[in-house]
Amino acid sequence: MAELSESVEEHLLSYEDPAPPHSKLITTTRLVVKWVLEIAMGLIFAAWLTLVFIFPVEPVNESIIAWLVATSSPTYGFTGSTFFLFSGPILVITFLAIARLIVMGSREEELLLKNKSAKHPRLRLWTFPVLVNGPFGVVSAAEFIGICLVFVYVLWAISAYTLEDISIASLFSLPPLEE
Secondary structure (H helix, E strand, C coil): CHHHHHHHHHHHCCCCCCCCCCCCCCCHHHHHHHHHHHHHHHHHHHHHHHHHHHCCCHHHHHHHHHHHHHHCECCCHHHHHHHHHHHHHHHHHHHHHHHHHHHHCHHHHHHHHHHCCCCCCCCCCCCCEEEEEECCEEEEHHHHHHHHHHHHHHHHHHHHHHHHHHHHHCCCCCCCCCC
């Protein structure tokens, strides 16, 4: 029994590095499938982001609401259609990312990239610090771009809805102010 427990510990807690993957294991078809999945995820994300950004525009808002009313089912209603419209692309991206991980094998790709030497130094947005002493701590360039995009979107949405409200308010006649 003691021999069995030692062999189990030896296999479970191995301190040896796994063998590096052979380059031939990652075939061109796997790389093509990986690129196709990544491009599909990028296009779906760009389309979803575009939808979110142009949603405050009145013609787009009216057409989306008309589509949501037409597709709302008795079970989930308008809320279910809205939830599906705005979260559906993220769910599709999730399933495509799972397929990408299955196709490539995350450990295999990690070992291949670790063994591959860099030819030229590169600027990586997700590790390049932009703000060091700020309210958010250390902020990388990618995070800073995201913060700026959210800020611009909020300003744009507020201005779009304000202009829409002003145009609606101009349709009503208001009595003059008397002192």
